[in-house]
Amino acid sequence: MRPGAHLSAAIEVLADIAGHRRPAADALRDWARTHRFAGSGDRAAIGTLVHDVLRRRASIAAHMGSDHPRALVLGALHMVWGLSPAEVARLAEDGPHAPGALGEDEMARLSAPPGPVSDPDAADVPAWCWPHFARVFGPRGVEVGAALAARAPVDLRVNTLKATREKVLKALSRFGAVETPLSPLGVRIAHPARGGRPPAVEAEAAHGKGWFEVQDEGSQLAAALTDARPGMQVLDLCAGAGGKTLALAAAMENTGQLFAYDADARRLRPIWERLKRAGVRNVQVLDAHDAEALSALEGRMDRVLVDAPCTGSGVWRRKPDAKWRMSPDALTRRMAEQDAVFDSAAPLVKPGGRLVYVTCSLFAEEGEDRVAAFRARHSAFAPVSAAGVWAAAFGTPAPEGIAEVARLDPAAHGTDGFFIAILERTA
Numbered sequence: 001m002r003p004g005a006h007l008s009a010a011i012e013v014l015a016d017i018a019g020h021r022r023p024a025a026d027a028l029r030d031w032a033r034t035h036r037f038a039g040s041g042d043r044a045a046i047g048t049l050v051h052d053v054l055r056r057r058a059s060i061a062a063h064m065g066s067d068h069p070r071a072l073v074l075g076a077l078h079m080v081w082g083l084s085p086a087e088v089a090r091l092a093e094d095g096p097h098a099p100g101a102l103g104e105d106e107m108a109r110l111s112a113p114p115g116p117v118s119d120p121d122a123a124d125v126p127a128w129c130w131p132h133f134a135r136v137f138g139p140r141g142v143e144v145g146a147a148l149a150a151r152a153p154v155d156l157r158v159n160t161l162k163a164t165r166e167k168v169l170k171a172l173s174r175f176g177a178v179e180t181p182l183s184p185l186g187v188r189i190a191h192p193a194r195g196g197r198p199p200a201v202e203a204e205a206a207h208g209k210g211w212f213e214v215q216d217e218g219s220q221l222a223a224a225l226t227d228a229r230p231g232m233q234v235l236d237l238c239a240g241a242g243g244k245t246l247a248l249a250a251a252m253e254n255t256g257q258l259f260a261y262d263a264d265a266r267r268l269r270p271i272w273e274r275l276k277r278a279g280v281r282n283v284q285v286l287d288a289h290d291a292e293a294l295s296a297l298e299g300r301m302d303r304v305l306v307d308a309p310c311t312g313s314g315v316w317r318r319k320p321d322a323k324w325r326m327s328p329d330a331l332t333r334r335m336a337e338q339d340a341v342f343d344s345a346a347p348l349v350k351p352g353g354r355l356v357y358v359t360c361s362l363f364a365e366e367g368e369d370r371v372a373a374f375r376a377r378h379s380a381f382a383p384v385s386a387a388g389v390w391a392a393a394f395g396t397p398a399p400e401g402i403a404e405v406a407r408l409d410p411a412a413h414g415t416d417g418f419f420i421a422i423l424e425r426t427a
């Protein structure tokens with residue numbers, strides 16, 4: 001396919017996503033199925049363009065005066081990829097399957113300097129979300145939204161059961177791998193510029209040997225603040241595919257007992273292969289909905305990690321389509337689920353043990369509010385300073401944003417957005 005045809009394909013896929021409120025991955029997969037002539041390079045180029053449009057949909061639409069997929073794609077080439085208006089015009093006429101010549105208005109829009117835009121558009125967040133951003137970030141809201149609209153790097157966590165950071169850095173040196181600034185186990189590979197594909201690190205031999213896992217630095221820090229130590233009894237109550245389970249197992253040096261549970265058996269499924277590859281031997285995976293297995297843990301856990309289901313507003317860098325699909329109703333549903341799973345964790349914690357509540361959301365309704373509501377229902381839990389746990393874990397003072405609770409955001413910390421609260425059972 002010629003580059004011009006990639007633009008037309010991206011326009012088609014974006015129309016499908018907008019028309020049917022579908023996940024981008026589904027629309028891209030269906031497009032590929034019905035256009036078998038497209039090679040993997042073509043599919044990657046189209047996918048990159050679609051995701052770049054979705055990251056910046058609101059600010060591009062404001063500049064182009066339209067949210068039609070054609071306007072969004074042309075705008076993204078200029079505003080995200082940095083092509084000049086003349087270069088965009090050339091690409092738009094690149095071959096018979098390109099979108100076609102630019103109109104006068106399109107050319108004028110592309111050539112115009114950036115004009116004034118509303119805060120939610122400048123932040124590239126849905127208008128209904130803006131009050132939630134403003135509540136948490138105040139004047140930083142636009143900066144945080146813009147950081148969430150940028151491409152994320154590939155972050156890896158070194159599996160200390162099998163490798164060292166030096167070993168992983170060396171194995172991935174040709175990708176320009178560097179240390180992450182906050183997590184002592186993190187390795188980062190920058191996202192390539194304009195249209196480029198991030199390296200397929202999971203195809204590397206070092207991944208096959210279990211030396212590292214793909215995990216955002218924020219997620220690594222959430223696991224580290226759980227402070228699971230060798231010999232402890234620990235439950236990962238919302239284990240999902242096991243991202244944090246693996247980090248906890250390594251922190252426990254394969255000793256003690258780590259239980260992994262998730263209410264959804266399908267989500268838990270990949271954990272088996274991951275545990276094996278990582279050389280983890282201290283994890284017992286509990287069956288979904290095995291209430292008896294969970295109640296057997298009552299009052300026994302040194303740590304219970306509740307990595308609660310959430311809107312995912314902190315990971316919009318990686319799933320930009322999700323921010324436009326999210327709704328106020330979904331937020332309300334997530335809050336009810338968070339209260340339920342928080343409550344179910346409480347009896348499992350032993351006196352002196354800790355309950356660590358985590359979401360990858362930036363909204364206070366899913367963070368501070370849920371913790372306050374939990375504490376109102378459970379007087380036996382007292383907060384533990386996240387800054388104190390940070391200082392003890394890393395031997396450095398906690399950065400800004402980490403105080404009684406921790407809120408990580410891509411603008412301040414370069415991580416995905418996370419909320420972390422640590423509570424100790426006092427009685």
Ligand SMILES: C[S@@+](CC[C@H](N)C(=O)[O-])C[C@H]1O[C@@H](n2cnc3c(N)ncnc32)[C@H](O)[C@@H]1O
Nearest residue numbers: 238239240243244262263264267307308309341
């Ligand atoms: C944010 S994801 C977990 C991600 C995972 N911890 C990781 O690091 O890869 C939240 C998980 O909570 C699970 N979940 C939702 N309600 C639950 C409940 N009441 N009890 C246990 N798990 C629940 C969901 O199935 C989902 O897999």
